[in-house]
Structure formats: structure tokens, C-alpha cells
Amino acid sequence: MLYFAWVREAIGTGSERIDPPGEVTTVSALIEWLAGRSAGHAEAFADRARLRAAVDQRFVPLEAPLGDAREVAIFPPVTGG
Amino acid sequence: MLYFAWVREAIGTGSERIDPPGEVTTVSALIEWLAGRSAGHAEAFADRARLRAAVDQRFVPLEAPLGDAREVAIFPPVTGG
Amino acid sequence: MIRVTERPIDVAALLDALPETGALATFVGRVRADDGVTELMLEHYPGATERALEAVAATATERWELANAIIVHRIGAMAPGEAIVFVAAAAAHRQAALDACAFMIDRLKTDAPFWKRETRGREARWVEQRGGDRAAAARWDHDPDESS
Amino acid sequence: MIRVTERPIDVAALLDALPETGALATFVGRVRADDGVTELMLEHYPGATERALEAVAATATERWELANAIIVHRIGAMAPGEAIVFVAAAAAHRQAALDACAFMIDRLKTDAPFWKRETRGREARWVEQRGGDRAAAARWDHDPDESS
Numbered sequence: 181m182l183y184f185a186w187v188r189e190a191i192g193t194g195s196e197r198i199d200p201p202g203e204v205t206t207v208s209a210l211i212e213w214l215a216g217r218s219a220g221h222a223e224a225f226a227d228r229a230r231l232r233a234a235v236d237q238r239f240v241p242l243e244a245p246l247g248d249a250r251e252v253a254i255f256p257p258v259t260g261g
Numbered sequence: 262m263l264y265f266a267w268v269r270e271a272i273g274t275g276s277e278r279i280d281p282p283g284e285v286t287t288v289s290a291l292i293e294w295l296a297g298r299s300a301g302h303a304e305a306f307a308d309r310a311r312l313r314a315a316v317d318q319r320f321v322p323l324e325a326p327l328g329d330a331r332e333v334a335i336f337p338p339v340t341g342g
Numbered sequence: 343m344i345r346v347t348e349r350p351i352d353v354a355a356l357l358d359a360l361p362e363t364g365a366l367a368t369f370v371g372r373v374r375a376d377d378g379v380t381e382l383m384l385e386h387y388p389g390a391t392e393r394a395l396e397a398v399a400a401t402a403t404e405r406w407e408l409a410n411a412i413i414v415h416r417i418g419a420m421a422p423g424e425a426i427v428f429v430a431a432a433a434a435h436r437q438a439a440l441d442a443c444a445f446m447i448d449r450l451k452t453d454a455p456f457w458k459r460e461t462r463g464r465e466a467r468w469v470e471q472r473g474g475d476r477a478a479a480a481r482w483d484h485d486p487d488e489s490s
Numbered sequence: 491m492i493r494v495t496e497r498p499i500d501v502a503a504l505l506d507a508l509p510e511t512g513a514l515a516t517f518v519g520r521v522r523a524d525d526g527v528t529e530l531m532l533e534h535y536p537g538a539t540e541r542a543l544e545a546v547a548a549t550a551t552e553r554w555e556l557a558n559a560i561i562v563h564r565i566g567a568m569a570p571g572e573a574i575v576f577v578a579a580a581a582a583h584r585q586a587a588l589d590a591c592a593f594m595i596d597r598l599k600t601d602a603p604f605w606k607r608e609t610r611g612r613e614a615r616w617v618e619q620r621g622g623d624r625a626a627a628a629r630w631d632h633d634p635d636e637s638s
Contacts, residue, residue, distance in 0.1 A: 334538070339599075368518075
């Protein structure tokens with residue numbers, strides 16, 4: 181997992197290795213599962229409308245399947261430029 | 262009078278002083294009158310659709326009145342930039 | 343050419359390196375000095391950022407037949423007045439250069455994974471995405487002006 | 491700031507002199523090197539040219555609340571690759587800068603009394619005005635995008 185911006189700050193780390201159970205098959209389900217790991221995770225994932233995701237560095241909707249993803253990133257809407 | 266670009270080249274000079282008769286009251290009438298001055302003038306002014314004008318440095322339609330103009334310029338459509 | 347860099351963006355050097363095409367449009371976005379921000383920090387997603395910028399530049403190059411497309415984006419901490427982003431589009435004709443430049447800056451704002459954190463004195467806050475940025479990017483999805 | 495000059499346009503020096511606003515859009519038009527032109531000659535109407543460029547810059551500054559508007563136009567003889575015109579618009583926000591820059595280059599093409607003569611080898615010809623230039627300038631007469 182990779183986290184950026186205030187998601188990273190709330191969780192307290194920019195990356196972690198995880199091993200979710202088999203029934204976690206979408207980004208959305210993964211977020212739900214991650215929210216139980218710590219108070220920081222719960223805070224970071226409290227408002228789904230403010231979250232965006234990438235699976236193997238490709239932007240996806242939260243409903244997207246995880247498939248055989250090796251790298252999942254959760255972050256706020258981007259604000260570059 | 263001021264002439265620019267191929268109008269200037271056809272007439273053979275970029276400027277000349279003129280004293281048109283009183284009945285020449287518009288740019289269009291002035292062009293007609295000037296066309297009689299030389300073969301170069303006639304050539305330069307043969308196609309009115311390709312001519313533009315400025316009176317005292319302001320762009321005007323060919324039908325515009327001359328008024329008390331001190332400086333009249335005749336030239337092709339502009340091509341700067 | 344795309345570049346993500348922690349060092350100040352040297353706009354003059356970038357311009358010097360461009361080919362002398364008929365038309366060159368550029369855009370420089372800077373940290374605004376007029377709204378109390380004392381430091382701007384740019385976080386990014388290494389790898390995904392470069393991929394996103396490459397995609398924006400490649401799309402512009404193909405759509406407007408550019409001779410050159412450049413996106414340089416600063417990351418890390420920067421001060422008011424410093425350049426955050428430099429975009430350049432070089433083409434044979436002006437409309438292509440102008441449109442491609444506007445397209446690239448609009449698109450990278452919504453497509454590239456950067457996040458801005460503004461510090462004002464002791465207070466730091468993450469910048470929220472603006473609805474206007476999404477609208478600006480979306481207008482390129484079907485642009486009737488493309489051939490003008 | 492507007493300038494009409496017989497000397498080469500130093501784009502880097504012009505950029506250096508600009509204030510460090512949030513957004514800066516620039517455009518450089520050059521003599522194309524790819525269509526056989528060996529020399530370009532720019533004739534102008536002294537006095538009327540400066541007045542027309544001032545009017546274009548002033549209109550842009552007012553319409554988009556610019557911090558700075560610059561138009562520098564070369565006159566006289568120049569070689570392929572040399573800059574004919576430099577336009578810059580500095581503003582707080584990017585859309586204002588981008589739109590104002592496009593407006594100024596479109597407008598000066600129809601409003602400022604310059605005439606181009608291209609030389610290809612031994613043959614010289616005066617460039618004809620393009621209908622597309624008039625259309626590009628006219629689209630700013632009533633622009634629904636102005637507030638976007």
C-alpha cells in the first residue's frame with residue numbers, strides 16, 4: 181500500500197505491506213478492511229468521497245477490482261500544476 | 262499620403278503631399294482621384310477589395326469621410342504577428 | 343520531454359533548448375506571493391507521476407502535431423515566486439501551440455498525482471482540488487476549436 | 491509594455507523582467523525555417539503600430555485583470571528561426587493568463603499595421619492576410635469562456 185498527502189499523514193506512514201483476506205476483491209473493500217487496522221487508518225478513510233485510488237500506478241474508481249495488484253495507492257484528489 | 266507594402270512599391274514612394282479638390286470628401290473618392298496621378302497609382306489602386314485605409318492613424322472603412330484629415334494612409338490588409 | 347525535479351526550474355535554459363519552430367506557447371505557474379503563503383510543499387507519486395505527464399505530453403503531441411512538448415514540474419519545498427510548473431508547446435502554427443499548451447496545463451492538474459501543502463506562518467494545510475480545474479480539463483474531451 | 495524593434499528579440503531577458511505572478515503565459519512567433527523562406531521583411535506604420543499594440547495590451551489588461559501585458563514586435567529584415575513577435579500575459583490565475591496571451595496574438599494579427607514580405611531565393615512576395623486570422627481575432631468579440 182502507498183499513501184499520499186493527508187492520507188499518509190493520518191495513517192502515519194507512506195507505505196506498508198498488507199495481506200488482505202480473499203474476500204477483499206475491490207479497492208473499496210480494501211479500504212473498508214484497512215480502516216480497521218488503526219485509529220489513523222479509520223480517520224484517513226472516514227470520507228470515501230475525498231479518496232482516490234491507483235492500482236499498479238493506474239488511476240481507478242474505488243469500485244475497481246484488485247485483480248493481482250502488486251501496488252495499491254490511496255490518496256486525496258490531486259492538486260498539482 | 263502614406264503608402265505601405267505593395268501599394269508603396271507600385272506607386273514608387275512611401276509618402277507624398279497632395280492637395281485634392283474640394284469635391285474629394287471620402288477616402289474612396291481620394292483613392293479614385295489619386296489613381297489618375299500615374300500608372301503606378303492606377304496599378305496600386307486597381308483592386309479596391311485589397312485596400313485598407315487609416316485617417317490620422319485610425320483605421321477606417323474606405324467610405325469614411327476625410328474631414329480635416331492631415332495624414333491619410335493606404336495599404337494592403339495587415340499581416341503582422 | 344517531461345521532468346519531475348526538486349531543483350528550481352530554469353525557464354530561460356528550457357526555452358533556449360527548444361527548436362526554432364514557427365510558434366511556441368509556454369506557461370509558467372508560480373507560488374503566489376500575494377496570499378500569505380510562506381512555503382509550498384509538493385508531494386508526488388514517484389513513477390505514476392512521470393507516467394501521467396508522459397501521457398499528457400504524448401496526447402498533446404499527437405493531437406496538435408507538435409514539434410515539441412515539454413512539461414517540467416517541481417516537487418518538494420518552494421518559496422513564493424518560485425516556479426511550480428513549466429509547460430511549452432512548439433508547433434508550426436500558433437493556434438496549435440496555444441491550444442496544446444493550455445491543454446497540457448489543464449490536464450496535468452487533474453491527471454498527474456501531485457499534492458500541494460501550503461504553509462502560512464505556523465499553519466499548514468493540504469490544498470483542496472477545485473471544481474474549476476476539473477471543468478477546465480473536461481473541456482478538452484470534445485473540443486470544437488481543435489481544428490481552428 | 492509594448493515595443494517595436496529592429497533588433498533581435500531577447501526572450502529570456504524579457505521573461506527575467508516579468509513579475510513573479512501566479513501564472514505567466516507567453517507566445518513566441520518565429521520565421522519558419524521549413525518552407526523555403528530565406529528572409530522575412532517586416533514593414534510597419536510608425537506611430538499607428540505603437541498605438542494599435544498599446545490598445546491590444548490595454549484591452550487585455552483590463553479584460554483579464556493582468557499584472558502585466560507585453561507585446562514586442564520585430565521589424566525590418568530577419569532570418570529563419572528569428573523571433574518575429576513575443577507576447578506575454580502575467581496574472582494571478584492560469585486561465586486569465588492563457589486567454590489573454592491568445593487574445594493578444596490573435597488581435598495584433600488583424601489590428602496592428604505590419605506587413606510581411608517573404609523572400610525565397612530571388613523571389614520576393616508580400617504575404618496575403620489569412621481568413622483564419624480574421625476568424626481567430628473575431629472569436630474574442632463575444633467570448634463565453636471569458637469567466638472560465
